[in-house]
Amino acid sequence: MDETYDCIVLGTGLKECILSGMLSVSGKKILHMDRNNYYGGESASITPLDQFYQKFSREMKGELGRAKDWNVDLIPKFLMANGQLVEMLVSTGVTRYLEFKAVDGSYVYKGGKIFKVPADEKEALGSSLMGLFEKRKFRNFLLYTQEFNEEDPSTFKGINPKVDTAATVYQKFGVDSNTTDFTGHALALFLSDDYMNKPGSALDLVRRCKLYYKSLSRYGKSPYLYPLYGLGELPQGFARLSAIYGGTYMLDRPNTEIVYEDGKVVGVKFEGDVAKCSAVICDPSYCSEKVEKQGQVVRAICILNHPVPNTKDAQSCQIIIPQHQVNRKSDIYICVVSYAHNVCSKGFYLAIVSTTVETANPEAELKVGMDLLGSIIESFVTVSDLYVPTDDGKDSRVFITKSFDATTHFETTCDDVVDTFERLMGQPFDAKQIKHTTCGEDE
Numbered sequence: 001m002d003e004t005y006d007c008i009v010l011g012t013g014l015k016e017c018i019l020s021g022m023l024s025v026s027g028k029k030i031l032h033m034d035r036n037n038y039y040g041g042e043s044a045s046i047t048p049l050d051q052f053y054q055k056f057s058r059e060m061k062g063e064l065g066r067a068k069d070w071n072v073d074l075i076p077k078f079l080m081a082n083g084q085l086v087e088m089l090v091s092t093g094v095t096r097y098l099e100f101k102a103v104d105g106s107y108v109y110k111g112g113k114i115f116k117v118p119a120d121e122k123e124a125l126g127s128s129l130m131g132l133f134e135k136r137k138f139r140n141f142l143l144y145t146q147e148f149n150e151e152d153p154s155t156f157k158g159i160n161p162k163v164d165t166a167a168t169v170y171q172k173f174g175v176d177s178n179t180t181d182f183t184g185h186a187l188a189l190f191l192s193d194d195y196m197n198k199p200g201s202a203l204d205l206v207r208r209c210k211l212y213y214k215s216l217s218r219y220g221k222s223p224y225l226y227p228l229y230g231l232g233e234l235p236q237g238f239a240r241l242s243a244i245y246g247g248t249y250m251l252d253r254p255n256t257e258i259v260y261e262d263g264k265v266v267g268v269k270f271e272g273d274v275a276k277c278s279a280v281i282c283d284p285s286y287c288s289e290k291v292e293k294q295g296q297v298v299r300a301i302c303i304l305n306h307p308v309p310n311t312k313d314a315q316s317c318q319i320i321i322p323q324h325q326v327n328r329k330s331d332i333y334i335c336v337v338s339y340a341h342n343v344c345s346k347g348f349y350l351a352i353v354s355t356t357v358e359t360a361n362p363e364a365e366l367k368v369g370m371d372l373l374g375s376i377i378e379s380f381v382t383v384s385d386l387y388v389p390t391d392d393g394k395d396s397r398v399f400i401t402k403s404f405d406a407t408t409h410f411e412t413t414c415d416d417v418v419d420t421f422e423r424l425m426g427q428p429f430d431a432k433q434i435k436h437t438t439c440g441e442d443e
Contacts, residue, residue, distance in 0.1 A: 020281070021094065048069075073301075078103055265280050295386045337350050
């Protein structure tokens with residue numbers, strides 16, 4: 001194959017498809033290949049349901065309705081309404097291929113029960129998540145984060161945001177450890193408490209809280225969105241975008257090999273031919289010698305015939321169980337969608353519980369989350385390795401994405417996309433300027 005490309009992308013997971021789409025819109029010549037005969041990789045939605053059962057070597061039960069009505073996400077996540085992924089979807093025009101539905105509610109676990117994360121000041125004052133005096137402190141904290149303006153030091157109120165820690169902000173408003181817990185994990189979506197005492201984390205905390213409430217203000221019920229027919233629509237939307245801008249797609253190419261000269265990529269070999277390129281983007285499975293394992297994620301995909309108890313019959317919701325509530329080092333996440341999103345038959349729900357593995361019995365680590373779901377028709381448990389690249393790609397020109405983490409939102413996914421894009425292009429990422437970017441090497 002005597003063709004030369006600016007970049008060859010291996011794997012059609014969401015991250016790879018976003019990058020492929022953005023590069024194509026930027027005027028790059030892209031070849032996109034996958035060993036599978038379907039789009040999505042790890043982030044695929046499996047349909048029909050009997051195919052999902054086959055993946056787990058099980059026989060589908062008859063009472064689950066029509067198999068073709070199901071689209072089951074392997075790695076479920078929600079989109080923050082004002083978050084990075086929505087910005088990427090809008091700036092590239094992929095929204096024209098997709099339809100979204102607002103998620104009904106965001107919940108947090110405390111003392112063995114789940115509580116709705118307050119959607120506004122009024123809801124905060126009426127919430128049983130906090131006592132009366134604590135509500136007032138939390139309200140003042142919320143007002144501070146919403147009125148904070150990075151360009152106006154008068155709104156800092158004695159905080160030096162680029163120097164002070166998040167703990168300093170909490171202390172300023174006198175909020176207690178329970179409020180700190182749900183704010184840091186269910187609003188600001190930090191993965192651990194490591195952020196608390198990092199210099200400059202005050203600004204990060206405020207930005208994250210502002211993002212949560214700006215996203216919340218768009219639809220009112222929660223800050224999250226979910227695409228109809230499942231997350232598999234997202235990689236396909238970006239793949240369609242790439243194809244419109246000249247990207248070439250080849251599925252069902254199992255035997256691909258990255259070709260190097262003097263440690264630098266020069267192409268990808270498949271079926272005896274070599275497609276030349278100046279850069280490669282791939283998921284960790286295509287470049288095992290340049291990644292390292294950093295833990296595991298355990299997920300349980302559960303089929304229900306009822307809404308999750310104590311969510312006011314929500315057809316969709318997110319529940320976060322902060323680490324300290326269950327004596328863990330990692331949060332537990334629950335993501336619930338339903339027939340309202342065209343991902344299962346009428347009357348059914350999909351609830352996925354996930355967390356970072358900490359013990360030799362990963363499935364048992366999900367019990368506290370699964371106990372919140374009520375009766376479960378069937379559950380499917382997977383344990384996936386978490387890989388991160390050991391090569392930044394600056395010399396080899398091979399840019400590897402990270403494995404998907406346990407979170408039920410796309411903010412960390414987009415952080416990785418932006419990081420990969422910036423390493424490849426050699427310049428800061430700006431979603432609004434995608435069409436005007438230039439490649440980082442040999443232009």
